[in-house]
Amino acid sequence: APRIGVLALQGAFREHRQRLESLGAQVSEVRLPADLAGLHGLVLPGGESTTIARLMTDFGLWAPLRDFHAAGGALWGTCAGAILLARGVQGAPPQFGGQQRSLAVMDLTVRRNAFGRQVDSFAVPLDVHGLDAPFPAVFIRAPVIEEVGEDVEVLARHAGQIVLVRQGRLLASSFHPELTADARLHALFLGLAAPPVPA
Numbered sequence: 001a002p003r004i005g006v007l008a009l010q011g012a013f014r015e016h017r018q019r020l021e022s023l024g025a026q027v028s029e030v031r032l033p034a035d036l037a038g039l040h041g042l043v044l045p046g047g048e049s050t051t052i053a054r055l056m057t058d059f060g061l062w063a064p065l066r067d068f069h070a071a072g073g074a075l076w077g078t079c080a081g082a083i084l085l086a087r088g089v090q091g092a093p094p095q096f097g098g099q100q101r102s103l104a105v106m107d108l109t110v111r112r113n114a115f116g117r118q119v120d121s122f123a124v125p126l127d128v129h130g131l132d133a134p135f136p137a138v139f140i141r142a143p144v145i146e147e148v149g150e151d152v153e154v155l156a157r158h159a160g161q162i163v164l165v166r167q168g169r170l171l172a173s174s175f176h177p178e179l180t181a182d183a184r185l186h187a188l189f190l191g192l193a194a195p196p197v198p199a
């Protein structure tokens with residue numbers, strides 16, 4: 001079974017664990033660099049990206065997470081987690097000088113809270129490239145993906161905005177796939193985390 005970690009500093013990590021376990025993955029919680037040992041993939045959950053970033057500094061996780069990916073580990077960022085993967089972050093609050101630290105492993109720019117404060121959260125049936133029926137996508141103060149590099153594959157848009165992308169072993173979603181019973185995107189991630197052995 002693929003061994004998948006869930007970054008468990010803040011946010012919706014328990015629900016990710018449940019979805020992944022329902023698919024047969026062996027799931028563990030990651031708080032310290034040593035927790036990454038032996039994993040095939042790691043989910044960075046939704047929550048509050050500046051809070052998660054501060055805790056990543058406290059726990060010394062920035063370089064180990066980049067090393068984990070460089071060594072072949074798959075990463076999936078959902079909502080706040082997607083912000084943490086992006087090369088560029090727009091819309092950070094003024095106390096961060098408009099700048100916000102991120103892992104910068106994915107060639108994309110995100111804009112925080114981009115669907116506006118009037119509509120803090122909503123759910124839509126989302127057409128996803130490669131899925132034969134719409135995915136029930138829950139958006140909560142979600143970022144949009146504004147710019148993507150050549151190597152980034154756009155898998156879904158909502159209202160013209162990019163909300164799901166893939167780049168190699170990296171996946172980023174603006175929405176929260178762990179908040180519905182539909183585990184198809186978790187299955188997609190398991191496929192990235194444990195590529196089939198070539199025949």
Ligand code: GLN
Nearest residue numbers: 046047048049079080141
């Ligand atoms: N608005 C949050 C942020 O910018 C993300 C919200 C979420 O993860 N649901 O960090």
